[in-house]
Amino acid sequence: MTVKATVAALAVGGVLAMAGTAFAQDEKIKIGVSYPTPTHAWAAGMNWHAEKAEERIEALYPDVDMILVNSPDPASQASALEDLVSVNQIDALVILPFESDPLTDPVLNVKKSGALITVVDRGLSQPGIEDIYVAGNNPELGRISAQYMKTRIGEGDNIVILRGIPTLIDNERFDAFMEEIEGSGINVLDHKHANWNRDDGFEVMQDFLSRFDDIDAVWAQDDDIAIGVVAALEQAGRDGDGMFVVGGAGMKETIKGIMDGNELVPVDVLYPPAMIATAMDVTVAAFKSNGPVAGRYILGATLITPENAEDFYFPDSPF
Amino acid sequence: MAHSDLTKEQGRTLPKLDLKTMGPAIALILLCIIGYSLNPAFLGEGNITNLLTRSAFIGIIAVGATFVITAGGIDLSVGSMAAVLSGVMIMVMNSLIDVLGTGVATVMTGCICSLILGIGAGMVNGLLTTKAKIEAFIVTLGTMGIFRSLVTYFADGGTLSLDFSLRDTYRPVYYESFGGLPIPVWVFLGVSVAGWILLNRTAFGRYCTAIGSNEHVAQYSAIRVERIKTATYVIQGFCVSLATIIYVPRLGSASASTGVLWELEAIAAVIIGGTVLKGGYGRIGGTILGALILTTIGNILNFTDVISNYLNGTMQGLIIIVAVWLQRAGWRGRGKTAD
Structure with a gap:
């Protein structure tokens, strides 16, 4: 095809395409x-x-x-x-x-x-x-996390909590967690804000480890914080003895870890x-649809375990 | 360091100088006493090494900032620069695994890349300030935004993570110790000593001070003002890149939230240490104490539940103001005769 013919073909095609979209726009x-x-x-x-x-x-x-x-x-x-x-x-x-x-x-x-x-x-x-x-469901995220904690530890065991950025979301998660954990005999040693960020998670956890000799589990509330927490635990050599960390959100690396049977971060709580x-x-x-759809859809804060992790794993997503 | 500083000027104005140079040290000692009384584990070996290692990032950057501020400039871009350097470094190292393997060669190339870019970024800040005659505040405010959005772009809004196969090679740079001190602390020490010598014992250091005191007088005294000022930004870029090199192996990741507000922490460390914000007087020893004070405040707040979490910022603000007040009390007395 000559150059001229190509140009002509493109022009005609373009006009047709434009006409096509103009027509479709009214219908779409x-x-x-x-x-x-x-x-x-x-x-x-x-x-x-x-x-x-x-x-x-x-x-x-x-x-x-x-x-x-x-x-x-x-x-x-x-x-x-x-x-x-x-x-x-x-x-x-x-x-x-x-x-x-x-x-x-x-x-x-x-x-x-x-x-x-x-x-x-x-x-x-x-x-x-x-x-x-x-x-x-933010309160549900806190509640599910606490329920999982109660299946793993009990009376007299100690946990620390790393919270997010001081906001309503953080309060809802934290209050629901505390409400659920109450009466279980699990001691919450302290809670500090780690701002949903890895560096703060690392530093706050380092300080918790220096401060408390006996920690059985960590609620990190968020997968980014949990990454910092895990690095601090490994640095201090306190990542064994059944210690575990519960994050939240559903980061692909965390879910991959759960699929691979990571014992330190064995589950995750979904905030998709x-x-x-x-x-x-x-x-x-x-x-x-021919059915009604208006209304409120509150998604579940599903507990992600090795059994169902695959359903929540998106390897191509940036998160 | 503070000690040699003291003996050097002891002959002149001993009583007034005392409080000025010792202010940051006193503040730090007070903080340590408070920390220890709250919880004896504060002075445990583990916590002290944590504190020193953590201070290294801000400390190293603040040594660079001391030069910029002493010469009458300011650099707001350091936090974003650290983030973008970390990001690029991670991308370079990840892409080199196929070519160079997962060994030292890849990590070294990543580090060299970071150094070149850091020095280059500093050069850009410096030249825009001196050659293009734009105020440093505006130039670095601009580059701050540019660097921050670049890291977001590179990371696709998410997080750039170092390939796990490289971590075994690179991890020791943050976590290993040498002679009882973690490697980042050695780097911090090296940068501090080099910075102190450069500022206090070389012509370059005196030129920085002279330019900061009065740029025009410095110009008439045949000091190459533009070249010296640009050099301070290059030193700053170099320091940021060093900090990045020891930061990346810690968590092996960089994102848009990396290094947020580091510029303000670095500037606060410099000012707490006794350097004058408008330039003309700089103290490397003080800067180092300033960085230690800032990290210690955060550490102590994590060691106690007496103060509400929501008031952390208030405590930090109060302590910074008190620390500066402690050393300004001496400065004011001396200022009358010196200026």
Whole structure:
């Protein structure tokens, strides 16, 4: 084919393609998906799962168009929502809000445009805006962790707790854990904030080890903290004698370890970054299913053990 | 170090100088007494080595910051720089496994890579400040954002992890001891001694002080101001890269949350140590004590449940202010005659 012919073919093809999309746009169900730009590993996993879900859903339903937008801060997320309404004219919005307060009004405006609203993970400050709510279960995460502890240790045994960043999420997890552990005779020696981060996990655990001679188990609440905790335990040579660490979230390395029978981190408690995919599926179902879908979906904080670990293992995800 | 500093100037103003140079040391001793009274395990051998090793990162970076600040500059990019250097180092080492294997050669290449990039990053900060005449605060605020987002980009928002096959080779750099002291502490010591000699015993050190006191006078005195100032940022970059080399083997990972606020900790260590923020007077010995004080505060707070977790920041803030107040009390007295 000559160059000229190629150009001509491309031009014709282009026009046809444009006509095709223009035609399809009128027919398509457009769903905007808005979430924060990843600043930590969990959010990166969430982004990855959103992209995977987009591919899967669009392959399954050619008439569904998912528009994914991530924003680095609450203000840009609010602007992104305006664009989704004015430029893309979305029929539904799936949003994982950066912060509840600053995004409540912008989401309300999207709702006024007639779009279906699905809120993920963090609730809005005003009730009744969202049609669908999908979230992990923070108190359940604490409770399940404590229940597992009680199966392994008992009366007179000592544990230490490494908490996250001082926030409502952290309090919910911690309070539920303490409530469940109460009356079991397990002593909580102390709890300190390790800010959901490996370095702080390492340093706080080093100090716990210097301070307490007898620790039987550690609740690290989060997989990143748990990595720091494990490094500190290994450094001090206190990783044997049935010592174990319980994290949370569902990081792929941790789950791989569970599949391989790691005794130091034998289980994990799920707080899935894939919840965004669940939310996208439910939102699509609102257009496709013959059953009702509006309502609140609280995902279980599943205990991940060697038996079920494979179901939660995504080797290609960044988290 | 503080001792030789003292004898050097003993002839002149002994009584007033005492409190100024000894301020950070007194603060550190007080902290140790408090720590010991809260829990005797504080002075246990294990905890002391933990403390020293932990101080090494901030300490080494703060030695570099002492030069920058003494010469009247500031570098806000060090925390982000540490994160991006760690990230690049991990990526380089992981990709070299196929070529060079999992031995020392790969780790050495990673370290050399980190040093070259660290020095290069320092050079960029320095040249933008001196040649492009942009305020150091703005230049390094800019590079801080650039470095931080680069590491997020490289890690795809997640965490970069060193390949497990390399950890056996590299891990000892953080965890092994030599003559009773962990290797990071030796590096910290080496950097401190070299820094002290450079600042107090060479023409370069005197030029830094002169530029920090009055840049124009230094210029008229035929000091190559631009070259010296750029050199301080290069030293800073070199120090950050050294800190990175001993940081990476600890957990073998780098992410967007690596090194967050290290720049402020480094600057706080420098100022607690008695270096003047507006430049013209620098103390390496004080900087080292400053770094130790900062780490000790965090350590003590982990050793007690008397203070609410939510008040950790308050305690840290209070102690930093008191430590600086302790040494400023002496500074003010001397300042009247010296300025």
